[in-house]
Amino acid sequence: MFRSYQKNDFAYFVSLIFLVFPILGVFGGYFPVWTLVLTGLFTIAYLLIVYLKKAYSKWIPFLWFYTLAYIIFMSVTFQGGMMWFVFFNVNLLVWRFEDSISSYRFFSFLATLLILTSSSFQLTDDLSTHLMSLAITLFSLGMYYFQSRMRQERKMEEALAEQNRTINILSAENERNRIGRDLHDTLGHTFAMMSLKTELALKQMDKEQYDAARKNLEELNQISRDSMYEVREIVNKLKYRTVAEELLELERLFDLSDIVLTVDSSLDLESLSPVSQSTLSMVLRELANNVIKHSQADSCQIRLRRDHGIVLEFEDDGCGFKEVTGQELHSIRERLSLVDGDLEILSQSHPTIIRVHLKEGGKA
Incomplete structure (x- = not known):
């Protein structure tokens, strides 16, 4: 109430x-x-x-x-x-x-x-009373005007901050896509070379050309070492936000939006795999954006625990979904499908409860 x-x-x-x-x-x-x-x-x-x-x-x-x-x-x-x-x-x-x-x-x-x-x-005929009533009227109207201006300026600042956050998210997504393409191009070329070298070495061994086969195997070993180094360099450029960092950011966003956030976690967040960290962070961010933009909620609870994997429950007291068709939050569902995760809407409104289940470590 x-x-x-x-x-x-x-x-x-x-x-x-x-x-x-x-x-x-x-x-x-x-x-x-x-x-x-x-x-x-x-x-x-x-x-x-x-x-x-x-x-x-x-x-x-x-x-x-x-x-x-x-x-x-x-x-x-x-x-x-x-x-x-x-x-x-x-x-x-x-x-x-x-x-x-x-x-x-x-x-x-x-x-x-x-x-x-x-x-x-x-x-009354008292002049001071007349002046006081006029002063209060003018002052209250002026107070309404200037406070309304202040409120509008604050909303514009919040909208600009939200726009900047969206731009940052899109930039991060583009960077991840670029790194994914780099990995694909690098590994595709490397595996093609390794396949050719392996086939050539096998044929040379069949013909008892052992020195030539040894040379190809040595080159194959060097190619694998070089490719491992290249992959590490590319992966090191991929900076994802950990779950702990994402929760701190959500506390700041909800505070700006005047939504009371409560976090209850029994997970050792530092022990989560990079795949789980990245996936949970993005899911938390998208769910939080939905609450801030659309739910008109006053409070939100985030619960994290282990139960045959990683379980995230996201609850708010906002307006929720008018109806549940199974197509809601499709972008989150698509993201979870890549790591063998799933999403379930336990309650569609008052409160809205969304449960996300992620297999330990996700899919490599």
Whole structure:
């Protein structure tokens, strides 16, 4: 029902300091005791708006309008200074809902400001009260504008960072493909030469030309040594990210995306073979990208263990798959098929659970 606490939520709690005014106002005689109930309901409504999951979004409009009604009632009936509470709603508009000026919440917020400002002119002739209400209205609208700009700039930076990460992934894939072609070309040429030398040496031995056969075998031995060196040089150029390194990178990405990541691993990651390291790293990266881009999740769990091979379970509380046809995540399935691995969707939504099974070491 409720999403997990995230580090950016601190800003929502800072504004709660303003609750000291209606609470102390009761003891100072500015507000009746029964208004504590209204203030308590306002606090609950505010926190529910912040923490309710999308599945319970139907309650949001009622909670939203209650916060506005509370501010209007307390400001008009008891103390005009309660108008400062509109900053609670500015925070929600910008950071919780990311609303534009065309949303019903912004229009209702604007209507609240107009009601409060006009009421201050109708209920009192005090110039300072009029100026304060105008100042709060202008300041809250300016706060909405500049915070919205800040949010948009942050989104652009995140989009650019995501684009750069995608480019880096594609570059790495291209480099792997290039190295694969180099290996194919090198080994193809080498095996052709070795085959010819072997056939020639066999024919020479049949004809008892042992010296010539020995010479060909020595050349064959040298070719195998040279090719081994060339293969090692090519393989050394292939830099793959280990599972441990990939998990650290995922923690950073999920942190930027405000998704709480939990990792539970009973594997000795350092002991995994290069094939397993490379495959698991790429699978983790693709699954994480899907969660960040499409799932609208608040939290994600990654579990790694051994069970007749290597088992990876990837769970999130996002929207998941509308239906499971067996064709989902085809790029990951193709990658796993190369190393005798398989993928299974255990739960398609709420939560979404994906299990990947990889034979120990993979296929050489």
